[in-house]
Structure formats: C-alpha cells, structure tokens
Amino acid sequence: MAEPTSYRVEMRGVSKTFPGVRALDSVDLHLREGEVHALLGENGAGKSTLIKILTGALERDEGSVLLDGKPVEVHTTAEAQALGISTVYQEVNLIPTLSVTKNLTLGRQPTRYGLISWRKARMMAEERLKRLRLDIDPERPLGYYSVAIQQLVAIARALEDDTRVLVLDEPTASLDAEETELLFQIVRDLKAKGIAVVFITHFIDQVYQIADRISVLRNGRLVGTASTAELPRLKLISLMIGRELEKLGNRPVRAADDTIGAPALEAENLGRKRVMSPFDLTVHAGEVVGLAGLLGSGRTQTAKLIFGAIKPDSGTMKIASKPVGHFSPRGSLQQGLAFCPEDRKADGLIGELTVRENIILSLQAKRGWHHQLSRKDQDRLADDMIKALAIATPDAEKPVGQLSGGNQQKVVLARSLVSQPTALLLDEPTRGIDVGAHAEIVALIRRLCTEGLALLVASSEFDELVAVSDRIAVLRDRNKVAEIAGDEITRENIINAIAHR
Amino acid sequence: MNTQQMPGSQNQSSFAATLRAALVHNAVWPISVLVLILVVNAIVAPAFFSIRIQDGRLFGSMIDVLYRGTAPAMIALGMAVVIGTKGIDLSVGSIVAVVGSVIAWRIKEGDPHLVILFTALAVGIVCGMWNGLLVAVLDIQPIIATLILMVAGRGIGLMVNLIYGGTDPSFESELLQGLSVGNIGLIPTRLILFVVIFAGLWLLLRRTALGLFIESVGGNPAAAQLAGIPSRLIKFSAYTISGFMTGWAGIILTADVHTSDPVKVAMFSELDAILAVVIGGGSLMGGRIYLGMTLLGALVIQTMVTSILMSGMPPEYNLIIKALLVLIILLLQSNNFRAAVIALLGRRK
Numbered sequence: 001m002a003e004p005t006s007y008r009v010e011m012r013g014v015s016k017t018f019p020g021v022r023a024l025d026s027v028d029l030h031l032r033e034g035e036v037h038a039l040l041g042e043n044g045a046g047k048s049t050l051i052k053i054l055t056g057a058l059e060r061d062e063g064s065v066l067l068d069g070k071p072v073e074v075h076t077t078a079e080a081q082a083l084g085i086s087t088v089y090q091e092v093n094l095i096p097t098l099s100v101t102k103n104l105t106l107g108r109q110p111t112r113y114g115l116i117s118w119r120k121a122r123m124m125a126e127e128r129l130k131r132l133r134l135d136i137d138p139e140r141p142l143g144y145y146s147v148a149i150q151q152l153v154a155i156a157r158a159l160e161d162d163t164r165v166l167v168l169d170e171p172t173a174s175l176d177a178e179e180t181e182l183l184f185q186i187v188r189d190l191k192a193k194g195i196a197v198v199f200i201t202h203f204i205d206q207v208y209q210i211a212d213r214i215s216v217l218r219n220g221r222l223v224g225t226a227s228t229a230e231l232p233r234l235k236l237i238s239l240m241i242g243r244e245l246e247k248l249g250n251r252p253v254r255a256a257d258d259t260i261g262a263p264a265l266e267a268e269n270l271g272r273k274r275v276m277s278p279f280d281l282t283v284h285a286g287e288v289v290g291l292a293g294l295l296g297s298g299r300t301q302t303a304k305l306i307f308g309a310i311k312p313d314s315g316t317m318k319i320a321s322k323p324v325g326h327f328s329p330r331g332s333l334q335q336g337l338a339f340c341p342e343d344r345k346a347d348g349l350i351g352e353l354t355v356r357e358n359i360i361l362s363l364q365a366k367r368g369w370h371h372q373l374s375r376k377d378q379d380r381l382a383d384d385m386i387k388a389l390a391i392a393t394p395d396a397e398k399p400v401g402q403l404s405g406g407n408q409q410k411v412v413l414a415r416s417l418v419s420q421p422t423a424l425l426l427d428e429p430t431r432g433i434d435v436g437a438h439a440e441i442v443a444l445i446r447r448l449c450t451e452g453l454a455l456l457v458a459s460s461e462f463d464e465l466v467a468v469s470d471r472i473a474v475l476r477d478r479n480k481v482a483e484i485a486g487d488e489i490t491r492e493n494i495i496n497a498i499a500h501r
Numbered sequence: 502m503n504t505q506q507m508p509g510s511q512n513q514s515s516f517a518a519t520l521r522a523a524l525v526h527n528a529v530w531p532i533s534v535l536v537l538i539l540v541v542n543a544i545v546a547p548a549f550f551s552i553r554i555q556d557g558r559l560f561g562s563m564i565d566v567l568y569r570g571t572a573p574a575m576i577a578l579g580m581a582v583v584i585g586t587k588g589i590d591l592s593v594g595s596i597v598a599v600v601g602s603v604i605a606w607r608i609k610e611g612d613p614h615l616v617i618l619f620t621a622l623a624v625g626i627v628c629g630m631w632n633g634l635l636v637a638v639l640d641i642q643p644i645i646a647t648l649i650l651m652v653a654g655r656g657i658g659l660m661v662n663l664i665y666g667g668t669d670p671s672f673e674s675e676l677l678q679g680l681s682v683g684n685i686g687l688i689p690t691r692l693i694l695f696v697v698i699f700a701g702l703w704l705l706l707r708r709t710a711l712g713l714f715i716e717s718v719g720g721n722p723a724a725a726q727l728a729g730i731p732s733r734l735i736k737f738s739a740y741t742i743s744g745f746m747t748g749w750a751g752i753i754l755t756a757d758v759h760t761s762d763p764v765k766v767a768m769f770s771e772l773d774a775i776l777a778v779v780i781g782g783g784s785l786m787g788g789r790i791y792l793g794m795t796l797l798g799a800l801v802i803q804t805m806v807t808s809i810l811m812s813g814m815p816p817e818y819n820l821i822i823k824a825l826l827v828l829i830i831l832l833l834q835s836n837n838f839r840a841a842v843i844a845l846l847g848r849r850k
Contacts (some may be wrong), residue, residue: 363716364713
C-alpha cells in the first residue's frame with residue numbers, strides 16, 4: 001500500500017438526493033488500475049445510484065469524479081463510454097433472437113456505400129470475441145448460447161480498446177459454479193490489462209474469490225473500504241448490516257417445547273439447480289422458523305420451492321406427513337400449505353378485483369370453481385379479516401389496487417389465512433409497511449403460532465426474525481448453512497453463521 | 502399569474518369532479534349513444550318505432566334489431582369471456598361456417614333434426630376446445646392460436662360441403678325453421694332461446710366461481726397461479742364457452758339462410774364481437790367480464806346497422822357511419838380524451 005497510488009477513478013464526496021431520500025451522502029469510491037473492486041451493500045444502500053453516477057445515467061448533486069487524475073463531467077452513458085467507462089447490467093440487455101454478430105455491432109454497424117456491410121460487421125464481432133478468447137460461432141442467434149456465454153457476449157459488447165473501467169452489475173446472479181469460474185477467468189484477464197473492474201454481487205464467497213478490495217455502502221454512506229485480505233467475513237457482514245438502532249426486540253416468552261406439535265412441513269434434500277442448493281428443513285405445528293440471509297441468499301427461492309411455485313429438481317417434501325406428489329401451488333394449497341409472496345404487486349394481488357374477491361380467492365381455489373362460497377360467507381370472511389388485520393378500507397368492495405401498500409400486504413396475508421392452512425410461508429411479511437402495521441403483523445405471527453399453525457418466515461430483517469422465531473435457518477449464497485435454535489437465536493449468531501465458512 | 506389562476510383552477514376542479522363522477526359508470530356512454538341513434542331515428546324515420554302484430558307475432562324495426570342481434574350477441578358474450586382471460590378468439594366466424602356445413606351435411610344424410618342440433622353444438626364446443634388446447638395447453642399466443650382455425654374453418658366448411666357432392670348445400674328443416682322465424686306466443690323463439698342461454702351463462706360465471714377465476718387469470722396470471730387457481734383449465738374452459746356460444750350463433754345463422762355458405766357466412770363477426778365487448782367497457786388487457794355491458798354493446802351495434810338500413814341512406818355509407826359511431830363511443834370512454842375535454846371546458850370557464 002506504500003505505493004503512491006494514482007487512482008484510475010476517484011469519486012470524491014459524491015451526494016445525490018431524490019425527493020425525500022438522501023440516496024448518497026458524500027461517498028468516496030477509489031478504483032485502482034488493474035484491480036477488481038467489489039461494491040457491496042443491502043437493498044437501498046446506494047450501490048446502483050453510485051454506479052449510475054459513474055456511468056452517466058444519473059447526475060450527482062455534489063462531489064467530483066476524477067478519471068486518471070483529471071476531473072470529468074459525465075452527463076450521458078454515451079459520454080461515459082467515450083471516456084472508457086463501460087457497464088454490463090445485471091439482466092443481459094441484448095436481443096436473444098438476433099445473431100451474436102448483430103448483437104455485438106448493433107448501433108455501430110460498419111457501413112459501405114451507406115449500407116451495412118455484414119462482412120465487416122462479422123469481422124468486428126470476431127475481433128471482439130477474440131479479445132475475450134471466446135470461441136463461439138457469431139452467426140448463431142444469441143439465445144442459442146447459455147446465460148453465461150450471453151453474459152460474456154454482453155461484456156464483449158461493452159469492452160472497447162480503450163476501456164479503462166468496467167462495471168459488472170451482478171454478473172453471476174444466474175450462473176452456476178463452472179460458468180462463474182469461466183467469467184472470473186476473463187475478469188482476471190481484463191484486470192491484467194489494467195482495467196479497473198467494479199464487481200457488484202450478493203455472493204460473499206465470490207467476493208473473496210475474485211476481489212482485491214471491497215467497498216461497503218449502507219444507507220447511502222460509505223461504511224468502509226479495505227483490501228479483501230484485511231476484511232474478514234464477519235467484519236464485512238456486520239459492516240453491511242450495520243449496528244445502529246440495535247434495539248433487540250424482546251424475545252417473546254415462548255411456550256414450552258412440548259407445545260410444539262408434529263412436523264407440518266418436512267423438506268428433504270429439496271433444491272433446484274441454479275436456484276437453490278438442496279436443503280433439509282422441518283417446521284413443526286406451533287413453531288415459527290425463520291429464514292435468514294442477505295439479499296440474494298435464496299430466501300424467496302426456498303419458500304417458493306417448498307410451495308411448489310418453483311419446481312424442485314431434487315428432493316422430497318411432506319406436508320402434514322403426507323408426501324407431495326406433484327409440486328404446484330395448487331397442490332400445496334390443497335394439502336394445507338399457504339404462501340404469502342414478497343412481491344405483492346406482481347405475485348399477490350389482482351388489482352382490479354375487490355378486497356373481498358382477493359381475500360377469498362385461495363379458499364375458493366381450494367374448493368374448486370363449482371363450489372362457490374355463498375356471498376354471505378364471502379362477506380363474513382372478508383369483513384372478519386378486515387377487522388382482524390385492521391385493513392384500512394371503506395368497505396370490502398373497493399378494488400384492492402386502490403389500497404395503500406401496507407393494506408395490500410394485509411390483504412395478501414388475509415388470503416393465505418382464509419385458506420385455512422396448517423402451515424404458512426411468509427416471504428418478507430413486513431416489507432414496505434409502516435411501523436404500526438409492522439408491529440401488528442409481528443404480533444399476529446406469534447398469535448397464529450400459538451394457535452398451532454406452523455410458520456416459515458423469510459425476512460431480511462434479522463431483528464424481526466430474532467423477535468418471532470423459535471428456530472432460524474441461515475442461508476448464504478443459495479445454500480442453507482446453519483440452523484440456530486432457542487437461546488442461541490441472536491443477531492450476532494445469525495451474522496456469525498453467514499460469515500462462517 | 503399564478504395567483505390569478507388559482508380561483509379559476511379551483512372552480513375547474515370542482516366542476517371537473519362533478520363531471521367525472523357523472524361519467525364514471527361504464528354504461529353511460531353506450532346508453533347515450535344508443536339513445537342518440539334512437540333520437541336520430543325518431544326524426545329521420547319515425548317508422549322505426551312502430552310495432553305491430555302480424556301473423557300472430559310482433560313485427561317492427563325494434564323487434565328486427567333484437568331478432569338480427571341474437572346471433573352476434575351470442576358470439577360477443579363468448580368473446581367477453583375469452584377477453585376476460587386476456588385472450589381473444591378470432592375464429593368465431595369460421596366456427597359458424599363449420600357448424601353450418603355440418604348441419605347441411607347431416608340433413609342430407611337424413612339424421613333426425615334434433616340430433617343434428619346437438620351435433621352442431623358439439624361441433625362448436627370441439628372448435629372451442631381446439632382453441633383452448635392451443636392457448637392453454639400449448640401456450641400459443643391467443644391471436645395466433647385462434648387465427649389457425651379462423652383460416653382453416655371456412656376451408657373445413659367447404660370440404661364438408663364436398664362430402665355430399667357440394668352441388669346444393671341448401672336444405673329444409675322444420676326444427677331449424679322454427680328456431681329462425683318461429684315464435685312462442687308473440688315473441689320470436691330465438692329471443693326466448695337467447696334469454697335462456699344468457700341466464701345460463703350468467704349463472705355459470707356468477708353463481709359458480711368460474712367468473713372470478715377467469716378474471717383472476719386475466720388480471721394477474723402469476724398471482725392467480727400462486728393463489729392456487731388452475732390457470733390452464735380456466736383458460737381452456739373460456740375458449741370452450743366461446744365455442745359453445747358461437748355454436749348456437751352458427752345454428753341460428755344457418756337456419757336463417759337454410760344453406761351452408763362457408764365463404765360468406767358471419768364474415769367479420771369476430772370484429773363485431775370484439776367491438777361489442779369493448780363498447781361494453783371490457784378491456785383487451787383482460788381481468789373483467791361484463792356480460793350485461795357486452796349485451797348492451799351488441800345492441801348498440803345492431804341498432805346502428807338496422808337504423809342505417811332503415812334510414813334509406815345509400816348503403817355505401819354504412820361501413821363509414823358504423824366506424825364513426827364506434828370511434829365516438831371509444832373516444833368518450835377514453836380517459837385521456839375525457840381528461841383533455843374536461844381540461845378544455847375548464848379553461849374555457
């Protein structure tokens with residue numbers, strides 16, 4: 001570190017405010033020549049805002065950006081490209097139906113007599129592929145190749161001769177281990193060429209595989225930059241999660257162990273390639289099991305595999321001791337399992353239908369189309385739930401799309417509860433709802449549990465899990481890595497389990 | 502400037518609010534256009550409203566509207582169900598053609614006419630199931646999936662005509678004649694038939710959970726799946742219902758002309774059906790089924806067509822006038838258009 005460091009990129013005191021949110025607060029990010037720099041942080045930490053400022057997609061409010069020591073003003077992504085700052089976004093934004101050549105030359109097709117010269121285009125494409133030592137047929141449609149190759153083609157497209165900085169936004173999110181290694185080899189090549197690579201990921205293991213240095217953002221602030229060797233996992237994770245506001249929720253007085261009943265959910269070796277490594281998990285009646293993990297650790301995937309919304313390719317499941325034959329949401333529901341999804345807009349609500357219709361939907365689906373619930377029963381169930389969960393709506397006939405976020409969440413929860421489950425999966429039950437509703441839902445989870453329901457609660461908020469869980473399964477990088485029970489359940493232990501190799 | 506405009510804009514917003522409240526109900530615009538057409542009729546051709554009894558049944562333009570509107574309305578109701586799933590059924594006209602050819606063929610073969618009636622319905626249902634298979638099971642986009650039968654159906658009709666030589670597809674049938682021009686008491690039989698089928702469809706959709714399931718699948722397929730609704734089965738049944746409704750329309754339309762004319766019968770009926778659904782406030786984005794409003798839409802279209810014919814206007818203008826009226830209704834229903842008009846009115850003040 002003694003070397004008088006001239007940085008490839010110096011972002012100094014960069015701030016950005018969106019209406020009502022201080023997205024970045026005087027953040028410094030220094031990238032060295034020929035290093036892989038991991039940028040880490042949980043949801044809303046400010047990673048993407050920072051990157052967008054670097055690549056010209058957003059303009060900063062304060063601060064300065066220096067490229068090789070010279071101040072630069074970048075207003076558009078095209079300007080950033082011209083300066084040698086390239087980005088590959090998480091979702092490959094190439095066109096799978098077009099050939100690799102066309103994808104690589106789109107928007108900069110070489111012309112001859114004013115017409116596109118496909119011969120030149122092909123040469124250009126081959127040259128770009130050669131740079132990454134990528135031996136594929138450029139005339140095949142991009143979609144013919146695996147996601148990993150597509151990801152590499154995206155990098156080939158982004159790389160210019162004069163690229164100085166390459167930003168990779170979660171490039172490994174949908175890659176398996178071998179494909180990731182392939183990508184990493186290329187990243188090491190690029191590094192050797194002196195390119196500064198910014199690597200954004202949620203996979204902690206990969207950070208330690210590839211990154212030279214790490215910067216951690218939290219709530220719009222830089223909370224630390226260190227070389228990978230000097231930053232042990234435990235330290236890294238506590239940096240990411242933060243320790244302020246550490247008011248550990250009082251752990252509720254738990255019923256004695258003997259009130260915990262028979263197994264309601266038993267997953268054995270359940271998993272799916274690229275989604276979640278096989279795991280074992282049991283939830284008993286009257287027990288709350290938490291699923292803890294950082295963003296991208298596989299919480300939602302675990303819940304969806306258990307529910308059958310993602311079909312597992314290995315393992316078995318039992319619901320109330322009966323084996324699940326055919327994995328599907330419908331089948332799970334019939335067997336007494338209910339699922340309350342995280343993304344209520346996309347996966348939960350049917351916005352045009354009324355609150356009542358949304359609430360009774362799963363129960364009705366369970367009964368089948370020909371056994372319609374009488375209108376009287378529907379009204380009673382809906383009104384009961386509106387009262388029990390304190391859903392703020394003038395009446396049950398309001399289209400659910402018009403309710404506020406927290407109330408929508410309660411409607412989705414109500415739908416699961418009305419379906420009379422023996423086991424309930426809650427994915428981020430308190431996401432996006434206000435503090436009051438938050439407390440109500442936490443209390444409700446405990447109450448349901450004492451009524452003998454088996455609950456599996458996935459959450460990114462460890463304090464919430466500590467407050468409600470009898471047992472916690474800890475996930476890291478789409479693996480179940482530990483289980484914590486009883487008095488062991490503390491925030492520290494969760495963090496330790498995530499950090500532990 | 503700002504301060505000067507403030508009181509004005511306040512006025513505008515309260516005015517706009519009242520106006521908006523009045524325009525909220527979907528039925529307002531189709532009904533007002535219907536009334537408009539009738540008023541124009543009252544001025545141009547007062548005979549439109551005369552109803553008399555002749556040969557023991559009701560006669561008159563208004564009755565004619567209902568009489569002619571029966572088959573298109575049946576198709577439109579089936580279309581409303583399919584559109585509720587965020588789908589579309591372009592094959593309805595062709596299904597009518599297939600049904601007609603099968604009726605003519607079986608009559609030539611000498612089947613009992615009651616059996617033929619059920620055969621014809623079964624043909625409609627099978628056609629619907631075919632569409633359902635392509636859309637729900639094979640996941641083909643509805644517009645393409647139903648295009649296949651739209652193209653093939655009329656060809657199948659012509660082929661069926663060839664089975665018995667293809668020389669003379671016309672036929673006689675008392676039973677079908679009864680469905681076409683017959684009456685029970687003063688009322689045309691087909692109107693009674695229509696009321697029965699409409700009631701049956703309404704019960705199926707609203708007195709079972711089928712309607713709710715269709716609307717869920719159309720409104721948010723991912724959420725419906727997670728809520729445990731068998732999406733494929735639901736979509737399949739929607740196309741089957743459309744086939745059933747179109748089968749009835751095919752029987753009536755074939756009975757009207759007592760011949761099988763696969764090339765021309767029910768031409769563009771799919772477009773009229775889609776229009777009826779849209780005039781009735783249905784969105785092609787799916788998620789809602791309005792049976793009553795679709796019926797109103799079909800009624801508006803038929804009244805329009807009959808009025809143009811009755812008005813003595815040169816028939817060359819028919820299509821243009823129809824298109825204009827539909828455009829007006831759709832403009833009135835468009836939120837953007839209404840907002841623009843309200844803003845304009847507000848500024849005037």
